[in-house]
Amino acid sequence: MPKLVYSFGDGQAEGTLADRPRLGGKGAGLHEMTRLGVPVPPGFTISAEVCQHFEQQGRLPAELQPQVEEALELLGRRMGRRFGDPQAPLLVSVRSGAAVSMPGMMDTVLNLGLCDAALAGLAALGGGRRFALDAYRRLIAMFGNVVKGVAHERFERALAEARARAGARTDAELDEQALAALVETYQTIYREAVGEPFPQDPHAQLWEAIRAVLRSWNNERARTYRRLHRIEGLLGTAVNVQAMVFGNTGPHSATGVCFTRNPATGEDVLYGEYLPNAQGEDVVAGLRTPEPIARLQQQMPDRYRELLELKALLERHFRDMQDIEFTIEDGRLYVLQTRAGKRTGPAALRIATEMVEQGLLSPREAVRRVEPAHLEQLLFPTLEPAAARRAREQGRLLARGLNAAPGVAVGTVVFEPEEAEAAAAHGARVILVRPETSPEDIGGMAAAQGILTSTGGITSHAAVVARGMGKPCVAGCSAIEIDLERQCFRAGAHTVHKGEVVSIDGSTGEVYLGALPTSQSELVRVLLERELEPEQAPLYQRFARFMEWVDQARRLRVRANADTPEDARVALAFGAEGIGLCRTEHMFFEPERIPLMRAMILAETEAEQRAALARVEPHQRDDFVAIFTAMGERPVTIRLLDPPLHEFLPKEPEQQQALAQELGLDPERVRAKVQQLQEFNPMLGHRGCRLGITHPEIYAMQVRAIVEAALEVAARGLRVRPEIMVPLVGSAAELALVRSRIEAIIAQRRAALREQGIEPPVEFAIGTMIELPRACLLAEEIAQHADFFSFGTNDLTQCTWGLSRDDGQSFLPRYQEEGLLPVDPFQVLDRPGVGALMRLAVEGGRRARAELHLGICGEHGGEPASVAFCHELGLDYVSCSPYRIPIARLAAAQAALAGEPQLRAE
């Protein structure tokens, strides 16, 4: 006779973790915990083979009933009760559980085994009659709903009426009499809906519940779930039958939750709370104030010691801090559930490093215990959760936008970048609120504490720049309506005027009225200023030690997107191994340079144009000298000019007028030029290498500045590693042409130095951004002219989806509602679409040139799931904004470790 039922309890279990295919995930876990010595309530598991049989034959296998009866016997003995015995009734729960977790597939039925006749027996076991009635009415409702499909609302309505009749605020205030009446009402509801009375035979209850669980395997919801998650090849679901335990049966009972370490600080102490003589839901309801777990040491010292032992056992076994639900029934401790505990960033860091010190974890395992989101908490300011909740309750949550750049900022509202600069100069903290931002606004953005925009997505200008600056940003907040004329914005019923204070949380996308208390990132201050304050020392030391392990584990290099010498300094502080993207256009937007750039664009003759460019050139060269000097022998990838020229000219007629006056030009000429440069779809227009090809003098100036700066710094003895990157290449011919022009300039500058007897040992790499679908498709041809590829996944995502990052907000929220877009492809790299193109590009590129260097410099370079994909793809490095570097380092390490088994010692 095949074995279909597996018992567990009292330290013994017939199954192990390896029986997961038959016992399901939940079942196998219960057996394993039992073997481990964790006091879980005993029970048994019906193999998933039964489900398969049931599905194929439409009935249960004949062997099942005797085996279940036998297991029930054993269970009764273990609990000192008996299933179906009205004097000492054994109550059980019935739960589904397949080999792969399918949350929400099937509800649970609790308290099975209770009936009219057993009420008194249950009451006598310690809980009293009120407790027994309460358990009974729950059984009727759950059984009716889950097994018989009676609408949940019918029971809820009766319960609400009972409360109203009794004048009770909560269910807990219903007295014995009220509950007795409610049990009768529930039975009536059941009878009317089902057409027969609630079954009084506990065995009948049990078998109906088992059948219901087995049926649920093939209900619509479960089938859809499996199809969507591509779950195939399973036998079916196992069924777990487990003894009920109660923490409300008297003074020696209790219920509680505890963490094996402090989840807020990571300190190595039991942390939690409990309620004597209570059920789990009483803790949740919050009507009685729970006791801190330390009190248990006085009240039930043996149980407390048992908990401490469990902590050691579980941490050693699961190699992680645990979150335990426990119940003490008449002096006996039961663990109902244990799982890895949620924790704050500082706690995660402390727990991981201390567990290594305590020999519980290897450094490589420790790297997997800290989530990227934990590091984010350490690196960006956060809102105090209690204060945020209070503000929400007070109706001060104005709107929700996109969480475009993490961190929290508080300040007075201004709408004009110039005003932001002026206010900041006077020491004021401001939030810059704009419909969207453009490169001209950079000064104002730098001066503001944070940025709030009403349009634009996660890769809009505001978002990208804010992330680069490490400033919080809420973008695409379409719920606010900005009125620049009246200098205010509306959000629902509120109107917020210039000068009012708001708080924005760029980690959640929330905007609050008024100043909310925040906690600043001390770690960042320490990292950037390199002066240890005593109280920060432990945090910093832990961070430094942890990041050492991280760096040992990863294969991917991590570079920074850094446009200025100051950015480079910050990037180094966060551990950048080079610059993966230096956007030269940002250099042009500095106040003393933009007039020169504009003069160049507006020049009518080539001579005028050259003269304007000649005046820009020394500035560019100085920038590069400073960046090369700062980065030393690390690689620095510099992208030649990318944005369309119209981005450098003012849009408003008045500004154009002013510019004309400034440059001594006919205003009509400025207006005409702006109009001439206007584009219908600037994203798909005259930019990138297209600009370099039609305006060779611009690229020539930039390349001269790069080459001269590199040679100058190299002449001082530093082996600099400049990499010149050509943007928006779509064909091999484009890159070949631009490359030949670059090489000519390099050769010429080298020759000029050689005449002076100087030959600095610099190697210039020349490569391209891969940011057009066509570049991916023709990667093999393009690679013949490229030393490196750097994926520009922002533009690649836009083109692959045909979706402008600036225009998506009008329909993407609706897409999220309809479940059409589980994640924003601008936030998390779209593997099946964009990722497939990247794979083609990697394969094509390496086919042409095995040593081709590969990286990514799009915004995805700092997002953990995307970093993992880059690791799998075999890229050489990722590049991201400086503040995200530690996160990218961690993600890279975790990707490298992903193949290693999780629960074994190394």
Next chain:
Amino acid sequence: MPKLVYSFGDGQAEGTLADRPRLGGKGAGLHEMTRLGVPVPPGFTISAEVCQHFEQQGRLPAELQPQVEEALELLGRRMGRRFGDPQAPLLVSVRSGAAVSMPGMMDTVLNLGLCDAALAGLAALGGGRRFALDAYRRLIAMFGNVVKGVAHERFERALAEARARAGARTDAELDEQALAALVETYQTIYREAVGEPFPQDPHAQLWEAIRAVLRSWNNERARTYRRLHRIEGLLGTAVNVQAMVFGNTGPHSATGVCFTRNPATGEDVLYGEYLPNAQGEDVVAGLRTPEPIARLQQQMPDRYRELLELKALLERHFRDMQDIEFTIEDGRLYVLQTRAGKRTGPAALRIATEMVEQGLLSPREAVRRVEPAHLEQLLFPTLEPAAARRAREQGRLLARGLNAAPGVAVGTVVFEPEEAEAAAAHGARVILVRPETSPEDIGGMAAAQGILTSTGGITSHAAVVARGMGKPCVAGCSAIEIDLERQCFRAGAHTVHKGEVVSIDGSTGEVYLGALPTSQSELVRVLLERELEPEQAPLYQRFARFMEWVDQARRLRVRANADTPEDARVALAFGAEGIGLCRTEHMFFEPERIPLMRAMILAETEAEQRAALARVEPHQRDDFVAIFTAMGERPVTIRLLDPPLHEFLPKEPEQQQALAQELGLDPERVRAKVQQLQEFNPMLGHRGCRLGITHPEIYAMQVRAIVEAALEVAARGLRVRPEIMVPLVGSAAELALVRSRIEAIIAQRRAALREQGIEPPVEFAIGTMIELPRACLLAEEIAQHADFFSFGTNDLTQCTWGLSRDDGQSFLPRYQEEGLLPVDPFQVLDRPGVGALMRLAVEGGRRARAELHLGICGEHGGEPASVAFCHELGLDYVSCSPYRIPIARLAAAQAALAGEPQLRAE
């Protein structure tokens, strides 16, 4: 001893066409013609193996010299002269010729074998001393330049001085004395430049020339040419040495060119001209008026008969009309060259059909003899070439833009669409000149003879709509500057005001001042009006017959892009087998409908919106009823609304004001809505199925209209084949959602009819446009919800290249200059980029659903090279604008026949 030299002459040849790898294309052709009995001047070919040896060893193989000497002997015997004999000198030419044609790789040396001592002998052979001196000075200059690298200009300068001294207008006017002096001057130039005198030994001349040809195989120019054209694996070049013949040696000599049929009309008569006692270049110089070829019949009846025999021989052999160059030397006819003759469209059609009647061609071969461009000439009006040349000489060519829609139009300039309509209503012919057009301008475009825009590319709105209407369009003409305020445009020095007449040629992109004479397409008139006029009957009959052969040969089906019942009628006249793209938005732009559409967009409540849509619905249904009725049982693919909503609202404040008044709305509300809908990159914005998903009521209205129309027409007994197409799908989830909504409506309408006892047998196909790179990458998933794919290659090209069709004109001309973009990817489908994505989509789609129906409805569907690609890809049909249907049918047939051998009988 290996054979390295192959002789030909007097009907005998040592090589055949199959020896092409060793004898080169030109050499093998000479041998083949000789074998065929064509009287080509005799000669011999040096195998390309010699070139390989020369390249590898740096010297000629020892066996070569005796073989060349022997071949020279034979050649002399054949010509009755002797190479190197001063009394009866044999002159030869030396030419390169590899197995693959490499035009311009190497110049030719003529008249080799002439020297001071042989002048008298040559003169005595019939041409006289002037003739001999002229031949000699040519030899010195060619040999000096080609073999010794003396600058061509040095000889040219001496020649110009000689003309000046003699007061001669042309070289032909130089007398014997002047030529003798010139020969001396040339020899001096040669000696000074080369450092030695011009070689007097004919054999030395010959060997130096042969070496120069062999060296040229590896010169810079030739290597680059081979690299660019990916020519690999050749042995090298062969060398052809051929006897010179002269048509200017006396009264029994002549030179001429003739076509074997009339290249203008196709009539089956010899057509050409000749000059007695002259050289080929005298015909070109145009100083003497040549005689028509018919005169030869009187002057040299035997030679004329010989030409007629040659015509028969060549047409039978090459199965095509030939263009022959011939020389008669002292009564002996030599053919110097024969090749397929260029011809007009009507001639091509007549020749192809008559050659089938004459048994010279099979119908399948005839299909390959007519080029798509020939049909274009038959279908669109053309400029008279002479008139166009005259206009250019008179400086009336104003500008060149893109040849966006073929045909020629003449009319007075207007700048406002409304004016175009008003003028046309009074019978005036106008050309609509706009910076660009938008859907609101359709009325004006329909009223105009042709359209001229200053921005936008080959797939801009103006271009697409014009092609659809069969109207000429010159687009993206950035050389004109439109001043709408002053109602004029500037083009160079010209300013053209409203009311002035211009002519535009949409086949070449040219814009002329004034009215140029044009020839209208009689064929189109006959096809559309179906009334045969006697003189058009032969043309129409030939066309009809030819297209029958075309249709038998092709596999691809050809459908039309047709938006209205009128379009459908035109499409059918041109042979459409269905509608591949019915763009429903064009239906909304009709004057009585656009206010309803605008009211819908501006509606504030859902009720208002539904009310507005309800008023549009009957119009849509009526359109569909008419289209289904017109198309009968042919498939009709209807695309649901695609453009962003802002395209339906006016852009200018005054128009917005007027709209507000019309609809009784607050002007502020209209302004705000326009602003709210504004997009940075509309191409990548809120359009296509994104619009359908956020505004389900719009798609629901359209689907109801389609379904009800189809059911209504089907109830009348017509088995209509509606195909509902969802645009801009990027994920399977999008299509699944929209499909389920469409299916619900179909089911509901069917059920409603069933209740009335009506069950029309209509099958609704539901499919999607594949126009985003992501859709190609995820085709397998998407196909699970699609009955068909239709490639929208306009948008697919835009996204793949990251290139807006409307913004490319600012840099694409420069790209063409730099050779970066051999063809416009919006005109000819980009195989390695866009084509690669299409291939992925075809493979993925068919993997999911073997019976998936595949088509293309982008503008490429009517372009021959792109149609060929669609055939190779295995698509089921192409769809193009109605006027291009015959061209697409021909291209499809030629693609199907491309694998068949060209020169064999079937």
